[in-house]
Structure formats: structure tokens, C-alpha cells
Amino acid sequence: MKEPEITAELAAQHGLNEDEYQRILKILGRVPSFTELGVFSVMWSEHCSYKNSILQLKTLPRSGGRLLVGAGDENAGLVDIGDGLAVAFKIESHNHPSAVEPYQGAATGVGGILRDIFTMGARPIACLNSLRFGELDDARTRYLFEGVVKGIGDYGNSFGVPTVGGEIYFENAYKGNPLVNAMAVGLVKVGETASAIAEGEGNPVFIVGSSTGRDGIHGATFASEEISEESEAKRPSVQVGDPFTEKLLLEATLEVIQKKLIVGIQDMGAAGISCSTTEMSAKGNSGMEVDLNKVPLREKQMTAYEIMLSESQERMLVVGKKGKETEIKAVFDKWDLNCSEVGTVSSTRMLNISFDGERKASVPPIDLVLGGGAPVYIRETARPAYLDEVRSFRKEELPETDCVDALLLLMGTPNIASKQWAYRQYDSMVQTATVIGPGCDAAVVYIKGTRKALALKTDCNGRYVYLNPREGAKAAVAESARNVVCTGAVPLAITNCLNFGNPYKPEMYWQFTEAIAGMGEACRFLDTPVTGGNVSFYNESPESAVYPTPTIGMLGLIEDLSHITRSYFSENGSVIYILGKDEEEIGGTEYLKTVHGMVKGDCPKLDLTKEKKLHDNLLFLIRSGWVLSAHDVSDGGAAVALAECCIMNQEEAIGAEISLPAGSREDFTFFSETQSRVIISVKPENTLVVEEYLRSRNQEYIRAGVTGGKSLKINGYEFDLSDVSDRYFRSISRIMEHIS
Amino acid sequence: MSSISAGVVVFPGSNCDHDAFAALTKFEMVSPEYIWHKDTFNRHFDLIILPGGFSYGDYLRSGAIAGLSPVMQSVKNAASEGTVIIGICNGFQILCESGLLPGALNNNSSLKFICSDQNLRVEQNDSIFTSGYIKGQVVNFPIAHGEGNYTAPKEVIDTLEKENRILFRYSDIKGTTGAEANPNGSINNIAGIINAEGNVLGLMPHPERNADILLGNADGLTLFASVINSLSEKKVQHA
Numbered sequence: 002m003k004e005p006e007i008t009a010e011l012a013a014q015h016g017l018n019e020d021e022y023q024r025i026l027k028i029l030g031r032v033p034s035f036t037e038l039g040v041f042s043v044m045w046s047e048h049c050s051y052k053n054s055i056l057q058l059k060t061l062p063r064s065g066g067r068l069l070v071g072a073g074d075e076n077a078g079l080v081d082i083g084d085g086l087a088v089a090f091k092i093e094s095h096n097h098p099s100a101v102e103p104y105q106g107a108a109t110g111v112g113g114i115l116r117d118i119f120t121m122g123a124r125p126i127a128c129l130n131s132l133r134f135g136e137l138d139d140a141r142t143r144y145l146f147e148g149v150v151k152g153i154g155d156y157g158n159s160f161g162v163p164t165v166g167g168e169i170y171f172e173n174a175y176k177g178n179p180l181v182n183a184m185a186v187g188l189v190k191v192g193e194t195a196s197a198i199a200e201g202e203g204n205p206v207f208i209v210g211s212s213t214g215r216d217g218i219h220g221a222t223f224a225s226e227e228i229s230e231e232s233e234a235k236r237p238s239v240q241v242g243d244p245f246t247e248k249l250l251l252e253a254t255l256e257v258i259q260k261k262l263i264v265g266i267q268d269m270g271a272a273g274i275s276c277s278t279t280e281m282s283a284k285g286n287s288g289m290e291v292d293l294n295k296v297p298l299r300e301k302q303m304t305a306y307e308i309m310l311s312e313s314q315e316r317m318l319v320v321g322k323k324g325k326e327t328e329i330k331a332v333f334d335k336w337d338l339n340c341s342e343v344g345t346v347s348s349t350r351m352l353n354i355s356f357d358g359e360r361k362a363s364v365p366p367i368d369l370v371l372g373g374g375a376p377v378y379i380r381e382t383a384r385p386a387y388l389d390e391v392r393s394f395r396k397e398e399l400p401e402t403d404c405v406d407a408l409l410l411l412m413g414t415p416n417i418a419s420k421q422w423a424y425r426q427y428d429s430m431v432q433t434a435t436v437i438g439p440g441c442d443a444a445v446v447y448i449k450g451t452r453k454a455l456a457l458k459t460d461c462n463g464r465y466v467y468l469n470p471r472e473g474a475k476a477a478v479a480e481s482a483r484n485v486v487c488t489g490a491v492p493l494a495i496t497n498c499l500n501f502g503n504p505y506k507p508e509m510y511w512q513f514t515e516a517i518a519g520m521g522e523a524c525r526f527l528d529t530p531v532t533g534g535n536v537s538f539y540n541e542s543p544e545s546a547v548y549p550t551p552t553i554g555m556l557g558l559i560e561d562l563s564h565i566t567r568s569y570f571s572e573n574g575s576v577i578y579i580l581g582k583d584e585e586e587i588g589g590t591e592y593l594k595t596v597h598g599m600v601k602g603d604c605p606k607l608d609l610t611k612e613k614k615l616h617d618n619l620l621f622l623i624r625s626g627w628v629l630s631a632h633d634v635s636d637g638g639a640a641v642a643l644a645e646c647c648i649m650n651q652e653e654a655i656g657a658e659i660s661l662p663a664g665s666r667e668d669f670t671f672f673s674e675t676q677s678r679v680i681i682s683v684k685p686e687n688t689l690v691v692e693e694y695l696r697s698r699n700q701e702y703i704r705a706g707v708t709g710g711k712s713l714k715i716n717g718y719e720f721d722l723s724d725v726s727d728r729y730f731r732s733i734s735r736i737m738e739h740i741s
Numbered sequence: 742m743s744s745i746s747a748g749v750v751v752f753p754g755s756n757c758d759h760d761a762f763a764a765l766t767k768f769e770m771v772s773p774e775y776i777w778h779k780d781t782f783n784r785h786f787d788l789i790i791l792p793g794g795f796s797y798g799d800y801l802r803s804g805a806i807a808g809l810s811p812v813m814q815s816v817k818n819a820a821s822e823g824t825v826i827i828g829i830c831n832g833f834q835i836l837c838e839s840g841l842l843p844g845a846l847n848n849n850s851s852l853k854f855i856c857s858d859q860n861l862r863v864e865q866n867d868s869i870f871t872s873g874y875i876k877g878q879v880v881n882f883p884i885a886h887g888e889g890n891y892t893a894p895k896e897v898i899d900t901l902e903k904e905n906r907i908l909f910r911y912s913d914i915k916g917t918t919g920a921e922a923n924p925n926g927s928i929n930n931i932a933g934i935i936n937a938e939g940n941v942l943g944l945m946p947h948p949e950r951n952a953d954i955l956l957g958n959a960d961g962l963t964l965f966a967s968v969i970n971s972l973s974e975k976k977v978q979h980a
Contacts, residue, residue: 151853151854154854155854158795158854158856158885158887159754159756159794159795159798159799160756161756161757161794161795243798244795244798245753245754245795245797245798245799245800246798248753248754248756248795249753249754336753337753424856425853425855425856425857426853426854426855426856427854427856428854428856428885429856430856430883430885430947430950430956431756431757431760431793431885431950432759432760433760433763433949433950433952433953433956434956435956436955436956447955449763562955652914
């Protein structure tokens, strides 16, 4: 096949602008070959280079006491949890693939993030996700929701990792561009991790795992542009997942790492062989000689360009130790996987690619990668005009509504209702360590052989971030931390998945920089550094941009299994407290959206000092053994949170009689989403010590009532729990089963 | 006390092999080991577990390829010599595919994978697998499968019923069986059956997932305890 002539125009079709093309000419001192142009285009795509985000990301706190590997150093962050163990965890987006092919898009999102974990030598022990769709009354949205959930389930279930938690929101802003963020968490012994490095002249380079096909060519570039009418035609850019091969790859990879047969390893995700060869070489200050004829192919007549850009899944690039070739091959043979020696590490600092006896590419790896020669930009910012309009909201002008009707409506609205229709399709229990599975404040997975457990949570209220990017991002960090604290954990670190619109639009970039600033502030204050993650720009469709959605993946550590605390009421006759103080904040609430049809106002304010104090005090109470249950007040406010405390244990609902202090209006008292509040229940005999402790710490709280009975009574209104429960647990399945 | 030899078969794609192994290690007299799917064996095992998972990816009918794997020839020989075999979830599917148990596991009637806690009624307690339970007792084992809808020709079902070879049925917490309590459409709410000789059990629910009180309950541990008690009694008699 004759290769096209290389021009600035062809470069532009590859998503490279004029400056970037000139930069390539200067680096190479000549016109690039077609293969080289392809390699540059994917490596300098937003997806691989972070060119429009890296300077902002560097403002986030990226190191701290327990971090063993900082953000960006390896495929995932690594956190020390004691007992000689470390946790590798990361969240990543697969938004665009899922928008055009929900099943495979979501499945390969899970596959990709799992590889990021086990390429570090860590065995995946849990998956979570964070999903955003349009509203469920739309048929295409239901198709996307159904496909994404099945894709996540089929991949994780077959691979054998429990999907233990997540969050799902339905908002019109995500209709044309759903968000699919997948998080994985793995466990490794300190000192047994692997690195994504190529070094040592003459060391053999292997491609292992699946063979290479034409799937996913230009996937990274596709992820770096807006969804459009033409996106449907890019369906072939979506990769196809094979969880069975991934499971074999997991076992084989861990085996070669544990047997110390290799120097380095990196998974092939975006930009396939291009990315893994250049990044590993650049990290080791090395070069590589690669013969593409040795790459196992699944399709005929593939060109060098296609092989370099393929994003076929379930592949790894392995740099072995010289002399260990036979042993390495034996391990992959045992698992019936390809293991083909495709080249060697060199000291030339050049990546040389040959095919059919011809040199197809000769590029300096350092010039292709983030932190090396990849372009870095600061984009223009402008405060979006919509903010003035949404902020003109005055809560006092809101018509008062019947609190009974409103609460019943809220309990069944898909954003608040139980997502069990989705998570029942995920195996949440395999590996037999899931103590608290999906549907609670945070998931809890215990560490076998220790008294410890991890608390895990994904969180972001995109509506808050839309109304106030800085405060909303702060709230996302704070709420995810609060969630893990409620289970008895100390928040340790976060991973983030930053889903935003087109960075070349100043309003979008303003949202991005503001959100980063808020996130950084909260992470510094709460001492939860950012261990890494992923940026997804261009989340726009012809209809609209998504709400700016900086999803937080929080890792917390429970020091002793006896501290594990559930969110629902567990005993009749226990005393209910609400820690924190309501400020009647209605802007951006689920109540305002669902009952009044408005997304307006400012998001609830967050006082980080109060937040941190709440965490410390609650953890003290939990560790003292005085807390029967703890649940944070979030979407839907105190009334929804109280109802959830009553019904979340499906085996046994427990009612309560509550008196909330009257504020200016009853609906505000019920549904305000003021932050830094947690509902706890306490045995009657412990109330004295609990109250004394809270007073001594100047912790604001109210004694709100007692548990018992089969109904929830709030300020004289009564709710039948079977009705509340039916709305909460069945509303999504009613929508999905009746129509789909 | 003599020790009990137990093997957990590892197929490519098995993912509950470690969990089954861990459940067995709770018993001091059991020294479990893994059996690789490519290996045939002649040595004696007292107990063999075919664990859950997606053997060979299960891209074809679940368990179809595993049923033909080299190790299954040895497992069949062992079964005919009286070794106790437990097939859990994918293991049950493999037992059906290999002919050690009758019937087949279809797609769930919902056509969706289901992961959930599930109540089961213990139908018989005169088997080596259920001697530690009370007949009619309701236990809770998790289920996690996409193809758990047990089906077989009418005469096979009639035989299973007549010979009391159905050990577990899906039920509600009160022990009532019926459509409401049936998660996957299985005929007669069948969750687990044994062969005519009584030494091979296949069940869709996962007893190994409820073998630790930290994870909810330890109902599943009783199943393993029943088998291990029966095996050690046999050893004492032979000794």
C-alpha cells in the first residue's frame, strides 16, 4: 500500500495544528514518515500528552506521608497502608467510546484501568465506577445506561474482581455525552512492585497478551475531540474487550513480576505500541529497536502505521532481563498467551521501528512524551455568562411545597433512588472480602491476613460544580472523604477523573482551572494528596457540554475491623443525632431540580475547618465504639438521609421519630443540602458520653430523635416505610424493565 | 487424625478458586492444593472442588469447553471411584456439561447477570453435603451468575424429586418457594442437586462466600463442615 504524502494538511487531519507540525519538523530535522506522523499525532493528542491540563494538575498536592509513588510517576498511585502492604488505585474515563458503543466502551474502560493496576504488580481487589447519563425518559439514554452497565458487569464479573461501589447520576447535560469513569484498586507487597521503565542495553522487549488488530486505531485522537454527528462513523475506533484474556494476562503478569524476571512493564492502552515503547524508553533514558514483523497480528496486511496505532486490548509491553527469555516465555506459555520478542533496549535514546526490512520510524522518545517534548499549553479563561443568570436565584421566592409529597417524590427520583438495578448485575462479592458492598456511603473491603480494611468511594455532584466550579470541586473532595469517615476510615488519598468540555473554549477552561483550585485546596486541607488519575476534555455533543465533573475516587483506611460502621439504623430505641448545622442552602439541590424543575443558585458552601473537625470527632466516636450507624447528609438533604437510614437495610427497615429544629421554612429544613453533616445513631446508655464529647470539642449537633417502629415521623409528618422503600428500591427497575 | 486430601481445579478463567481454597483452609485436617486444568491425575483425592468463574471465558455455552478439558477425564474417574465432588456456579455448569450431573443451566429468565444474597431451603439433610443442617432450614448463600436457570427433561426432574436428589431450593426467608423467590427461572426452584450415587454436588449459590461471619453469615461453612465430617468419619472406620 502506498503511503500518503506528508503535508501540514495531513497533519491537521491527524489533529496536529500548524505549530505542532512545525515542531515535529524541527525535532526530526526532516519531514516525518507516515508512521512517524501517526505516532506523533497520538502521543501529542490531549489524551496522551495532557498538553492543556498538565500545568494545572501540577498545582494539586501530589505527595504526602503515605504516598510511595507520586502522581504521574507510574501507571497508578501507590499508598502505604502498613503491614508491608501498599494500595495501587486509579480512576479513568472511557466517555467517548461509551457514547457510541456503550457495551464495549464501558467494558474496555474497566479492562484498561485494571491493567493500570496489575502492571504495577498489584492484584486488583475492587472496582468502582462513576456514571453520568441523560434523563431516563429518553430511549437512547436507557440504551446507553443498559449497555454501559452490562459492559462493566460482564468485564469485571468474568475477570473476577468485585465491583463494590460507585455512583450514577441522570441529568440532561449528559444526554449526548455520557460519562463512564472506572476505578480499580489493587494490593501489593511493598518492594514487589513493577515499574514502567525500559533500561539496560540489550534487554529483550516482548509484546505479551492478545494479538494486534485494527481495532481502536486513533482511539486516543477520537477521545480528544467533541462528540459530533460523525462520531457514529468512529465506532471502529472503539476497542473490543476480552476479559478472559485479561484474567490470564493478570496471572501471567503477576507471575513474571513476582519471579523477578523483568525490568519493566507497561500496559498498552491509548496509543498502543506507540505509547508504551516511547514512554518506557523515555522513563529509562533509553532507546528501543523494534521489529513490527514480530508482533502477533490478528488481521492480514496490516501496515506499520496501523500496528503502531492499534489499541487492541489485553496487551502489555514487557522489558525482560537478558538471559531470562526462556523463563519469561514459559510463564506466558503456561497461560496460553502470546509472548513475542519484538526488539531490544538500546542506549541510543532513539526509538527505531522497522517493518518488512524497512525503517518505518526513528524518533527520540523523550520528544514524544509528557514531561519531555510534548507541547504544553495554558489556555485562555473567561468566566461563563450563565453564572450570573443561575446566581440570580432567590430561595425566598420559591413557592412552598408539601413536604410529604416532595419527600416521596425525591425518594423515587433516579438520582436518589437505589441503583440496585445496575449493581445487582455486578459481582460485588467475588474474592470474599467485601464487607460493605454497593449502595452505602462507601464500600468496605477487608485486607485478608490483617485487621485492616479499605473504604472506597467515588463522588462528584456535577450540578454543584456547574453552579460554582471552585466550591463544587471542594465539596466533591469533602463529601467523598466524609463518606469514608462514616464507615470508620481515615481518608488517605484520592485519584481524580476530570471530565470537562473543550479546553479551547475559555469558559470551559475557566471551569477547569477553578475546579482544580478548589480540589487542591480541599486536598491540602484534608491531607488527601492526589495520586493520579485522568483528564477527559471535549465532553461536548451538538446539544451541550456536560456539567464540569471532577470525579473523586477516595481511598480510606480502617485501622481495625471493629471500627466498620454501616449507614443504616440497626437497633430499635437508639438515639439519633445530626452532627453539623443546617444553613438552609437550597441552591443546586436535588429538591430544587426535582420538585421545582430548576438548576439554579449557588452550591452549598463548604467550610473546610468544620469539615475536618467533623471527621476527627466522628472517627473518635466510632473508634470508641459508641456509634451504631453513620450516614452523611447529601443529595436530598436531611429528610432523604433520614429516610435512607431507615430503609437501606432491605432485610429489616427500622423507623424513627424525628424532630428537626424549625428554620425559616419547613421545606428548607427538610431538603437543604448544607455540607459537613452526618446522621448517627447511638445506644441510649452511651448518649451521655457522646454528648459530653461533642460539647467538649465544640462540635455542633442536634439530638434529633429515636429509632423504632415501622414508619418515619419527621416534625409530625408520617411516612410509611414500605411505601418509601418501594419507591427507593424499585423506581429505576420499573423504568428500565417496563420500557426496555 | 488423618488428613483429608482436597483439590481445587483451576481452569483458565476460574475466579473463585482462591475463595474455595480459603474456605477449605478453615479446617485444620484439610490440606487443599490446586489442580491445573491441563494436568490429568491418577492419585487419590478425598474431595475435589470445581470453583466458580468463567472457564475458558465461557464465550461458548458456560462450562462447555471446560467439560472437555484433560483434567475432567481424571475428575470423572475420581467421581466413579467415590471421590466427593462439589461444583459451585461455573463448577455446576461444568458438571452438567461433562455428564456427571443431569440437566443444564440456561440464561437467567431476566437475561441479566444477578449478584445478590439469596435464601435457600435445605431440602434434605441425609446427604454428606447437608448433614450439618436441619431439614427445611433456610440458609443464605450469595448468588452471582448469568446462566443459573436449571432445566432438564420432565422425566429427569421427576427422578431428581423422587430420589430426593434436590438438596437446595431458592426460597424466601420463610422457606416458601415459588416464582417470587426464584431469581433465575430454574425449574422447581432448583438451586443444587446431587448424582444418584450421592457423591457429586452441583449448586449455583456460593457457600464459600458465606464462610466468614465478617461477611454477613457463615451458613456456607456448614456445607464444607458436613463433607469434611463425613470424610473423616469414613477414614476412622477404615483405619
